[in-house]
Amino acid sequence: MVILALSLALTFFIVSNPIGNSPVILALIKDFNYAKQKQIMLREAILALALALFFQFCGEVFLGLLYVKPYTLTYCGGILLFLVAISMIFPVPPDEVKKMKQEPFFVPIATPLISGPGLMTVIMAKSQEIDSWWIITLAIILAWIPVTIALVGSPLMQQVLKRRGMVALEQLMGMILMLISVEMVVSATMKYLNA
Amino acid sequence: MSLVSLTLILFLIMDPLGNVAYFIEVLNHIPPKQQRWVIIREMFIALGVMILFYFLGDFILDFLEVSDASVSLTAGTILFLVAIKIIFPNSRNSRLQSRGDEEPFVVPLSIPLIAGPAMLATVMFYSHLIGTSVIIPIFIAWFLASMVLVMSPLLMKTLGRNGLMAIERLMGMVLILLAIQRFLEGIHLFAQNV
Numbered sequence: 001m002v003i004l005a006l007s008l009a010l011t012f013f014i015v016s017n018p019i020g021n022s023p024v025i026l027a028l029i030k031d032f033n034y035a036k037q038k039q040i041m042l043r044e045a046i047l048a049l050a051l052a053l054f055f056q057f058c059g060e061v062f063l064g065l066l067y068v069k070p071y072t073l074t075y076c077g078g079i080l081l082f083l084v085a086i087s088m089i090f091p092v093p094p095d096e097v098k099k100m101k102q103e104p105f106f107v108p109i110a111t112p113l114i115s116g117p118g119l120m121t122v123i124m125a126k127s128q129e130i131d132s133w134w135i136i137t138l139a140i141i142l143a144w145i146p147v148t149i150a151l152v153g154s155p156l157m158q159q160v161l162k163r164r165g166m167v168a169l170e171q172l173m174g175m176i177l178m179l180i181s182v183e184m185v186v187s188a189t190m191k192y193l194n195a
Numbered sequence: 196m197s198l199v200s201l202t203l204i205l206f207l208i209m210d211p212l213g214n215v216a217y218f219i220e221v222l223n224h225i226p227p228k229q230q231r232w233v234i235i236r237e238m239f240i241a242l243g244v245m246i247l248f249y250f251l252g253d254f255i256l257d258f259l260e261v262s263d264a265s266v267s268l269t270a271g272t273i274l275f276l277v278a279i280k281i282i283f284p285n286s287r288n289s290r291l292q293s294r295g296d297e298e299p300f301v302v303p304l305s306i307p308l309i310a311g312p313a314m315l316a317t318v319m320f321y322s323h324l325i326g327t328s329v330i331i332p333i334f335i336a337w338f339l340a341s342m343v344l345v346m347s348p349l350l351m352k353t354l355g356r357n358g359l360m361a362i363e364r365l366m367g368m369v370l371i372l373l374a375i376q377r378f379l380e381g382i383h384l385f386a387q388n389v
Contacts, residue, residue, distance in 0.1 A: 047361065065200050066207075066369075072376045080371070083283065105357075106364040107282045192379060 001135060008126060008139035015119045016048075018147040022154035024177050025109050027088060027170040030158065032103065037155040040103060045148040047110035052140050055120045056127050070121055071191040077117035078184030084108045085181055088174030114147065117184065196325065198332055204373060205336035208274065208317050211343040213281060213366040214308050216359045218347050221299050231345055233298060238341040240301055241309035245318050245333055248310075252319035264385035266323060270316040271378030277313045278374055281367035309340065313370075320377075 025044075029037050055062075063070070127136050158166060222230045256266060321329045343350070351359065 063372075065203050066373060066376070067196065067200060067204075068372050068376045069379075072372055072379065075375045075379075076368070076371050079375070080282070080368075083279070106361050107368065111368065 001132075004130075005135050005138045005142060008130075008136065009142035011122065011126075012052075012119060012139060012143035013146060015122050016114050016116070016143065016147055018114065018150040021113050022150055023157070023169055024088075024173045025113060025151065026154050026157055027166065027173045028084075028104055028109065029155075030166045030170065034155055034158070036103075037158070038152055040109075041151040041155065042148070044104075044106070044109040044114065045144070045151050047106055048114040048147075049140070049144045051111055051115040052119060052123060052144070053137065055115075056123050056133070056136055056140065059120060059124045060128075069192075069195065070124070071188045071195065073117040073120060074184050074188035074191070077112035078181045078188060080108060080112050081177055081181035081184065085174050085177040088170050088177060091170065114151075198335075201321065201325075201329065201332035202335045202339075205314075205317070205321075205332055206339055207366065207369055207373065208314050209309055209336060209340045210281075210366050210370065211309075211340035213363040215344065215347040215350050216356070216363060217308055218304065218344055219351055221304060225298060227348070229298075230348070234304075234344050234347070235341065237299070237301070237304040238309065238337070238344065241305040242333075242337050244306060244310040245314065245337070246330075248315045248318050249322045249330060249333065252322040256319065256323055262384075262388070263324070264381050264388065266316075266320050267377055267381030267384055269381075270313070270320045271374045271376075271381055273316050274313040274370055274377065275374035277311060278367050278370035281370065282364060317377075 025041070026037075029040055032040065063073070123136065123140070127133065130136060161169060218234065222233060225233060318329070318333065354362070
């Protein structure tokens with residue numbers, strides 16, 4: 001049982017991909033100071049956990065009631081990340097940023113980056129396979145702890161990279177995020193055409 | 196589609212939970228006693244507009260000779276654009292156009308916050324697709340939405356500004372899901388008729 005929970009936790013950790021995502025997230029919040037960044041990361045991690053647990057227990061019913069198919073979830077994640085990637089590759093001029101820059105809240109960090117459509121689909125699939133719900137809940141929480149550590153620790157990277165490094169990172173990560181988002185749209189289209 | 200699903204979908208598109216913060220902002224300078232009355236009046240106007248479009252929907256669609264696929268695609272697109280604005284708020288294009296000290300009348304509370312283009316397109320879409328039975332979910336969803344909005348000062352107090360913002364974003368995500376689903380259905384309908 002514990003081994004099953006651990007292996008599930010590993011799957012969830014890999015799917016939510018905090019280490020791969022942390023440079024992207026860091027590029028999104030690079031304009032805030034260190035203490036604020038840690039606070040944002042922690043809050044987003046908690047929101048992501050809440051969302052993951054919500055999808056474990058209510059995901060199936062919720063999507064069923066709205067007549068939303070699982071591939072729509074993937075489309076949604078893909079399109080949102082695409083829009084975020086565009087704003088990273090073509091950043092707004094600095095004087096305009098000051099006027100409108102709000103701290104990211106819930107979107108895009110908690111979802112679709114951490115608790116993305118991939119994770120939600122996996123959680124829903126696993127909770128159909130495995131009868132005892134507490135194993136999955138345990139696995140989600142087990143996966144969440146290292147995810148949070150990776151996220152809260154990532155602002156340290158900014159100390160290393162400095163200002164110019166962060167601007168370069170934003171461009172680079174915008175490109176990577178664009179790849180991820182297009183991949184999501186493509187795989188959703190595959191599933192849509194097969195359905 | 197079941198009654199529960201339709202009610203839930205219409206309730207989500209009215210987006211009362213996401214609109215609580217806007218309502219409070221617009222009604223800020225109005226004395227609390229009058230606020231409740233204004234909310235109820237605006238909700239009745241919104242209901243009137245929705246019912247109007249519910250009855251006119253078929254007529255308009257026939258008159259313009261619009262296909263089912265187009266209606267579905269349009270409903271999806273409008274909903275998508277509205278939801279994007281909720282998720283990525285931008286100070287330059289605020290959803291609240293008219294701001295002043297005068298009491299809000301019709302704009303911006305009834306239209307576009309409650310009975311906005313996305314809601315009206317959805318009502319037309321369902322009345323065209325399903326027929327007369329849609330009127331019941333419209334009423335139930337409207338009633339639930341009114342309940343939420345009348346209690347908005349209380350919700351503001353218990354959830355706080357950040358809590359409301361999280362709910363608003365979450366609702367935005369759900370609306371995007373609905374929008375994409377509607378859009379895909381449109382593509383499906385189109386492909387069937389080709």
